[in-house]
Amino acid sequence: MLINKIYRLLPGMALLTLLSSCDKYLDEQPSKTSSLVVTTTAQLDALLNNYGTFYREGNRTAIYSTDDADLPVDLYNARPSTFSMAQVQFTLWDINNLPDDGRESFWSGEYKKIFNANMALSYVDKVTGTEEEKIALKADAHFIRAYSYWVLANTYCLPYTDANKQEAGLPIKLGTGFEEPVVREPLEKVYNLIEADLAEAQKTPVSLASGGTPRHWRASKAGVNGFAARYYLNRNNYAEALKYANAALAEYSRLVDYNTEMKYGNDGNITINAGTPNAQTVTIKYPYTHNNQVDMTDMIGWKEFLYFRMLNHESWWYIPSKALLDLYDHDHDLRYEYHIVENYSYDRGLIKPAYSYPGYVFFFKDRIPSGPTVAEMLLIRAECQARTNNISDAMTALNTLRAKRMKPGPWVNVSAAGKDAAIKLVLEERRREMPFTQRWFDIRRLNNNGDPNDDVALSRTFYPYNNAQVSVGEPTQTYMLPKNGRRFAAPLPRTEIISSNGLIEQNKY
């Protein structure tokens, strides 16, 4: 009888609540969607699927500090308030004021990616899921970590040479706990870790386009091989670099043909010199990739990615240097036609008096692909072949790319008489193809590859400045970053040194 049952239940419940410890009752998770403990591979998969966590690189060193970028005095004078102090300081390889810049996000952003990777690695063996899924997750996480440590080392540490092996490297975090030491390990240890992680990443069973659509926001064999090619080229190990570039291209080699697939998007219309006799309305032509800031369709759909990473510019103006502009064939190079946007300075407010200067525009105003791409693989293949004196193959690789980037005609195919000429052609093509994103890393390796022909010394002419202001009235001076300058290691944010109580040390200059 029901009532009888209730009789028994009531005192029973009373006793139960009095006596039992109810651990099970308390095991209910506080939320079904947030504050979750990771228990399945699906959750880790979701964590690594979140390209929003990983794809941006706010690397202002790459944006401002190379010879692809510039801040000419005339341009600055046209409207000083357009340019931030940080821009001036990065452009002039500042060491004193940059540590205090409040908008630092690259260092912390990369370590956030490393935390996510470490999260996946420390849980992957504890969660439920198939062995297959776990292998893919582990490789993916190791890849994320290798990639982030590499970009950090190539920004904040001196170039990795025999002489620099014991120079300050990076704090190495391999877990999610705060108790791990934060001191900067020697550069050699950092590189050992990168190579170890890369080796683990190469175990990935995933093919980039196995499902039809390339899932380039996750690690794949093509993506890992592409990064390995970049890594070994950067170590001046051309054989290895060539091997991995070939492996990547063997798996995936789709290129965007600028002749057929590139197009203009929405125009900008700006009235300049308004209210003066020179008033006129100027139309700015943008590539279609400029159209969307938030909508990711075009970016995810960019089919040259082997791995989805983009350089991110918070001030929205990649200012190409004169040297970079001069490298392009203005009439036939479609990269110049679409990515070098004439009169972009008007969009940035330089309209009265108008000062015309172009901008390099790829996705919206702020993003340029920086992850390994098919184009980069062709360039690595070409460079490795050129450096090993295989000039004809090098030119073939180069011309394969140029055919997709230039209007058809005799100017597409280039040829070189000798090794040095071939290398020069390849390096110039690299700059045209991947301005800003790879140049800083390239300069560092070129200055340390034992080939004196390709060394790059940097210098600029600009006004004196302090932490707050550019002294516009004063005479300009020359700023230099010599071949082996210690400023090739960018200064760390001062907050790191302070919040670690000095355990993390600043670079020595």
Added chain:
Amino acid sequence: MKLIVNGNAPVGRGELLSLLIWKIMRLTILLLIIALHLSAKTYSQYITIKRESLTIKHVLGEIKRQTGYSFIADNTLLENSTERYLELKNVTMRDALDACLKGLPYTYSIEDHLIIIRRMPSSLFPSMPLQMLVASIVRGRITDENGKALAGVSVRVEGRAMGAITNDNGEFALTGVAENATLIIGSVGYETQKMKTGGKSFLTIVLKTKTNVLDAVAVVSTGYQTISKERATGSFDVISKSQLDKPAVNIAQRLIGTTAGMQAKLDVDGNPTFEIRGKTSLYANATPLVVVDGFPIQGDFNSINPNDVESVTVLKDAAAASIWGARSANGVIVITTKKSAHGVPLRVELSAFTRVGSKFDLGYVNPLASSAETVEYEKLTFNRWGAPVNSGDLMSDYGDQWSQATVALSENYLGHLSNADRDAVLEKLKTQDNRSQISKNLLANPLDQQYNLTLYGGSQRMSNVLSLLFGKRQSNFKGTNASNYMFNYRANANVFKWLDFNVNAMLQYNDMHNNGVTLEDIQGLSPYDMLKNTDGSLTNISQYYWPIMTRFVPMNKFPYPDWTYNPIQEIANRDITTKQLNARMQAGLTFRLMKGLSFDSKIQYELFNTFNRGLYNDQTFYVRNAVNTAASWDQSTGAITLNLPKGSILTQSRTKAESYNFRNQVNFNRRFGKEHEVNVIAGSEVNSFVTQTFGNPTTYGYNDQTLTLGTFPNGPGGTFSPIKDWLGYNQSFSYTNTFSYTTERYFSFYANGAYTFRNKYTVSGSYRTDASNLITDDPQYRYAPFWSAGLAWQIQKERFMSAISWIDWLNVRLTYGFNGNVDKSTAFRPLISTTATPDLYTQDFRASISSYGNPTLRWEKTGTWNFGLDYTLFNDRLRGKVDVYNKKGRDLIAVLSIPAVNGTTSQKLNNAEMSNRGIEVTIGTSLPIKGNDIIWRGDLNFAYNKNRITKLFVANYPAYALFSGGSGAYVEGKDANTLWSFQYAGVYDKQPYVQGAGKDKYNFTGWTPGDGRDYMLDMGTQVAPYTLGMVNSFKLYDFDVSFIITGKFGHVFNRMSFNYPVLWGSRVLPNKKLGEVMNGDPMKIVPLPQNDDEPKFYFWDRFYPYMSYLAANASHIRMQELNITYRLKKRLTSAMHIDGLQLYAQGNDLFTILANSYGEDPEYPMGGMKPQPKFTFGLKLTL
């Protein structure tokens, strides 16, 4: 229906447990019976006694126990040592009495529920006093001054052990009372009377209400138990009934100024937030726990009918509050609702009031510079100081929400407007002022109306209270108002002598309309932005840079040709509602198992449902803009394609919060001998709280009449079928539901015991362990123990005190113990959160890190010492108390900056400690100035609190962390509410500077370096260390006049600075401090930029609001309330056949005396909503 149960009771010496189970089983049947036949007599009239030898006293006691009847008997009988050998089985009461009294010179009579036993008037007993022989029956009726019958009044015969209790009609009967006997009549709350019978057989007695004592409180409630105040060791404050009885929209309003050490701050709608004895937690919830009738409630004070509140007790120290364990560190507010007495006739209370306030003072809540000043300032700033230039391009600049003046300047700059036309526009704008239009069209007089009906009544065994409340509120903004309907029912039934059953039910419906604007909407308008044209038509307060729109966009070709915006139109064409349906149910059983031992089983269930709905018709800019900008527009062909259907937009969401709380508790209260008294409770409870939210996708093209809706004509967009918006950007529309589900669970054990020796010395102790479903690897952290210990000593009961006649009562208390605090936002391990829908572009589910882990996680704990002294002096003329405390919080969660290499730059960790020390003094008096006609009653409380963070490791404090305040500005050795300011150093080389470390000076163009503590100034605490509350009331014949004054002293606030606006994406709105800057000395106050080009001017807002010259004294005295009540005279009320009628007028927030000379109320800073004086008129009728 009668049920004979005692006859079947299991006899024998069964264990307590089986007895308990048996009683519970019996109860279940009985509850059903009660439900059907509440009036059924459930006591047996049949008696079973099986004992060997019993004294008469024992036999009578047994009869009393089994029947529920009471005795009035002569002492001589009870002292009779005759022993009886009885064996009775299911005999009637008369048989039992006959057997008991057999052979003795006594007779008995049974009247109602009373057995009266008297000696036989027989000459066989010559020892009888003579007067007994002529004794007779005396009857009478007892009423109060209003003629209302008083039930339950005891009537005793002086010098004799006999007496009676009045029945429902106030009537009593005494048999065998000598002709010249004196009756003593007394009842709680009334003055005791003596009266000679004088041979009369019927007496009419009127009791006078006790008046010249303070609201004496006999017991305090912790929510788990009530403790006699004399034996309480903890620090309790009880809010007086007269204070609670005044009109209030919300009961919390009645607590302001009443309790030493409890700071209150009211928001503009009169909802207060409290802080008891300073800040106890750096990060966790800082509000006190609110307990209603024994259970913490999830709804706020608004879910309590203020007319239903009987008493409020504030628990302040560990001994008082630690029984609430992990949620008690902020103090506990215990609310007890009104109960009806048993056996009283129906009483009806009706009350109604209207409260009205004036409209906002726009000069205070929106302190802008004048129109002329604003125009001049806009001219001054235009294209200077780093302002962006409007390029005139549709794509980049159509969205600039610039003011009319700036648009005119910009159009002139772009060459579209001549200098003369520009100047004409500017001059016209200078003469416009929108304040009266805002006041008329957007603001309203805040109004509250409340009607309440309460019915009290009950039979001998059951009592009932039913209340109905209807409230209506108009906010300060037109179109934003609410109605509140509340139903409460409470009943208490004595099912058996050993079982009570009680039930509470609350049902509430709130209907809120939120169509009005917000203060931010008003603050976004330029002072010359008129809402209406001179002809009464609505203006266009464009949300775009209008000339670009007219130049480039064929606006009339779009689905809605009208692209204008006006707030009046928005208010009229939207229907944004929130409806809440809330219920709270409590049921409890109390079993009295044996003398002093009882068992409580209680359950509370709460269900709070909120429904949000927003309906915007296509007259609103919201709809027109959404549809227009979603349409694809081919700029070359001019073709426009609709991507969203035309028609109304509907948004809907709801939340559901459900909680239950189940508690079992054993109570033991017993006196052993004359000297020992023990008082113990122990129990366990489980608590679960589930919150769910549901969001519906936005419905487009909705028609509220036909309930038809539109679809996305070209789909919702996304990677695979992208659609373009009007400017050619890809867009997508959400079409999915959203859900969330959170669970909070607790499991607790607790015990509390007190032992009193000789009525003078009390020792108390409590223990509690709380476990929750916070995420942990190690269960030991779940069961955090909290304990307390206390001592109380009633000194005046000592012999040596008897000589001091002016001390009526003196009690000292000393307690120590721990309270806890909950912050469940962290866990040992890193946690993630996941998305509910696949990513639009990759079709993957995504997750992100929601917490980076707190390896130190544990409950926050606060240890409190409290020393207290309670006193009553000068024959009850003066009473009060003094409490001194020292609270030490440890394992407090703090946000610490850690190196970014850990994945985050800050993390919550349990590593801080904080102390609060203070003293609280209360003095009260009640002084009859002219008998019962003029009485002054005054209460004054004073509190001092000093807060200090005693341990906190933070490696470095950037200046911005200090001036931003909050958790980032907690500094070891400082008050947690410290105001940090820069010291302004003046202008050098055309740049303003602040004083830096040592001799350094820092300009405003970047973050200042190093540790802010080295150069920022500690201006003092922002929370008043000294607080004062004064409640005074005067009874003047039929009038009561009372007022409440509160004061806060010794703290500072940051007064409003000039806002140094610069042109960016929205309007330039200099505030009224403009003059201060324009006329100020640039060496003393930050001036406007000295250079034409000041690229980092936008950065100045990290400096100018935090200058030491802005710190001002925050001390103030507030006239919180003034109340005048008129009580209708008794003769009038009885002529009207009512019990009583009160009429009152009350003023709240009447005025404030400020210590600063800037006219800024520190609690309601300029530029925010500030309550205006409010006036209440109402009546209270009792039938």
